[in-house]
Amino acid sequence: MSDDFTRAASIGALRVRALHAVRGQQTILRGLDLDLDVGEVCAVMGVSGAGKTTVLRVVAALQPFSSGTVEIGDLALKPGALPPESRLRNLRRRVGVVFQSHALFEHLTALENVMLAPIHALGQSRADAAAAAAHLLESLGVATRANAYPRQLSGGEAQRVAIARALALDPQLLLMDEPTSALDPARRAALGESVRTLAAQGRGLLIVTHDAEFARTYADRVVVLSQGTIAE
Template sequence: MFDGTRDQTALVRMEGLHKSYGAVKVLQGLDIEMKRGDRVVVIGPSGGGKSTLLRVLMGLEKVDAGNISFGGRPYITVRNGKTVIDTEVRRSIGMVFQHYTLFPHLSVLQNLVLAPCKVNGEGTASAKARAQALLDRFGLGARAGAYPAQLSGGQKQRVAIARALMLDPKLMLFDEVTSALDPELVAEVEQVMLELAAQAMPMVIVTHDMWFARNIASRVIFCAGGVVVEDGPPEQVLGKPIHERTREFINRVFHIRA
């Protein structure tokens, strides 16, 4: 598999990303450079392009213009108006979604081993052993045989994270993974993400949970109107934002009058 950690250039470089759905321009020239070990939290108003940014980065959406390189290697480019995705690079990125993350017809263990066996041709026995070890680590060892419908929302998201980790990703994307959870289940999912952070897993996280953002981010990006408005350490962007637009948003989120 393509190893994005070998050379010392930026991990991800996004340049001039443009994307529209019909007349609605969602990304309008987005430039982000991400270093290794960066844990980027993306915040911003709805429709500001946060989720689209993650979906583009995962290779799930076409773009109208711009390019992305990963570990110094071209990943997504636009040629003659067509989006070209290097699927080998894409396989080194993992993603967890807000809803319907697990495959309902497969048990937890089968969810974990599907891609390693089908995509990487790993043997079932070895994949199952790795899967069981990961589940044990996340406190889910006893649920290996359960089906997604038998799990709580928090357990489902933790399994989804484990499933993505089975492919040894060089970058993990989290798209509002706790937004649909009951409040008392949020912490167990965030705990797993903090563990990954402690192991220096590069991440891009879209969340509305500002407390969590402050705790996990090495860097916060405020996206609005399809561009990066402010980009800096969490203390700056969440605490003392420089840009007026960021300040307005942060104040509204924290219910503080400006």
């Protein structure tokens, strides 16, 4: 275990306690408590600036936090400066992130985007990574787009490729930021069914969304943030 982490007692997908985070002189999160069980879909809602995306960034170790605890399974993040990326490999294997803008690499095909993490994080051969990536793309209904570049994908296709990439290391926790923002109603329903399937496979999903209908239909629980803490 790296000095940047400690062993946690929690066996759930995520446990956050008394979380505080600041940006410059502004306090974004103010004593946030949040639990997420394995197999659960939790939607996080609230007005812009409430701290929703900051929660995801802190849990994914993309942004530091000033105090509190963040436990992913038996791994606990420490407050303070972020450790070097080379020390975050255990976390990267446990936490997958789907960004609002997809953040796919434009110079790589859909298949190559999904292959990237297994090759560099797990040391898989290109052949093994390609086979696993193709299976993920097929499971999400975009196998026929494997050789397409991001600019050639529709919003829904890019979203599903981004999910496949996030699942490439088989994480126990999946974080999604506004996943329905670029989807039409049919694609939104398809994404919802995929979300339920991923949870049934034994993952915890934490989804930031403004889409109240999506949250009501597909989440097990909805929490509403206001001024950096849970209001309801």
